[in-house]
Amino acid sequence: REKVEMTKEQRALMKAIVDAYNRHQIPQDVAKKLLQEQYSAEENFLLLTEMATSQVQVLVEFTKNIPGFLSLDREDQIALLKGSTVEAMFLRSAQVFSRKMPNGHTVVLEERIRKSGIPDEFMTPMFNFYKSIGELHMVQEEQAILTAITILMPDRPYVKDHQAVERLQETMLNVLRKLCVLQHPQEQQYFARLLGRLTELRTLSHYHAEMLTSWKMNDHKFTPLLCEIWDVQ
Numbered sequence: 199r200e201k202v203e204m205t206k207e208q209r210a211l212m213k214a215i216v217d218a219y220n221r222h223q224i225p226q227d228v229a230k231k232l233l234q235e236q237y238s239a240e241e242n243f244l245l246l247t248e249m250a251t252s253q254v255q256v257l258v259e260f261t262k263n264i265p266g267f268l269s270l271d272r273e274d275q276i277a278l279l280k281g282s283t284v285e286a287m288f289l290r291s292a293q294v295f296s297r298k299m300p301n302g303h304t305v306v307l308e309e310r311i312r313k314s315g316i317p318d319e320f321m322t323p324m325f326n327f328y329k330s331i332g333e334l335h336m337v338q339e340e341q342a343i344l345t346a347i348t349i350l351m352p353d354r355p356y357v358k359d360h361q362a363v364e365r366l367q368e369t370m371l372n373v374l375r376k377l378c379v380l381q382h383p384q385e386q387q388y389f390a391r392l393l394g395r396l397t398e399l400r401t402l403s404h405y406h407a408e409m410l411t412s413w414k415m416n417d418h419k420f421t422p423l424l425c426e427i428w429d430v431q
């Protein structure tokens with residue numbers, strides 16, 4: 199088979215994305231918190247809104263470091279962020295869930311999430327997604343570039359200059375394709391499987407407003423930022 203090599207530019211692009219991804223980690227580790235004790239539905243909802251609010255801020259910083267993003271039309275930048283934050287949150291949650299943890303911790307974490315207040319009908323699709331992400335054993339470069347690809351989705355609502363976004367996304371896809379061949383030489387279709395997860399992610403994210411409003415408690419309070427991003431209230 200032909201020798202797959204990344205160009206100098208592709209290596210520089212990947213380094214920029216991974217550095218930005220690692221720089222903007224979520225402040226405190228939510229998994230550690232959840233492993234400490236089982237919180238009430240109200241406490242969990244508050245924890246989610248706090249985590250999600252800080253994750254949106256982290257995502258904005260990460261996105262500003264995607265080469266070319268700041269040269270896009272301003273309104274398109276907003277449309278891309280608004281359209282991808284829920285998916286990025288599920289993707290990051292899946293990565294948190296699939297992280298290597300001491301024996302039995304993942305079981306406890308799953309238990310805590312199952313009893314967190316999320317409506318039962320969303321548990322199966324959500325955990326199916328988390329487990330399918332876990333099975334891929336993504337390296338952090340793949341996680342970072344996959345997040346960038348999710349943000350640079352040309353068909354988000356209200357995006358005007360489709361082509362400009364498509365060009366940026368295509369550059370990322372080319373890097374990811376080579377990275378997958380280099381990191382998973384045994385698995386021919388690894389790249390295709392990775393992109394298939396984005397379809398599953400989009401389906402899962404359709405339910406987010408309902409997941410929130412039917413969280414097992416009354417009086418769901420959101421921060422102004424989340425009202426804007428989550429189409430709730």
Ligand SMILES: O=C(c1ccccc1)c1ccc(-c2nc3ccccc3n2[C@H](C(=O)NC2CCCCC2)C2CCCCC2)cc1
Nearest residue numbers: 228242245246249250253284290291294295311314406409
């Ligand atoms: O219903 C959800 C939803 C999804 C999209 C939009 C709106 C609501 C919806 C949203 C996240 C998770 C979710 N799956 C997780 C997997 C592993 C560990 C934590 C996880 N979480 C939540 C969480 O804090 N996620 C962080 C992860 C870092 C990045 C910001 C988000 C907690 C919140 C406390 C209660 C239990 C789950 C589970 C469910």
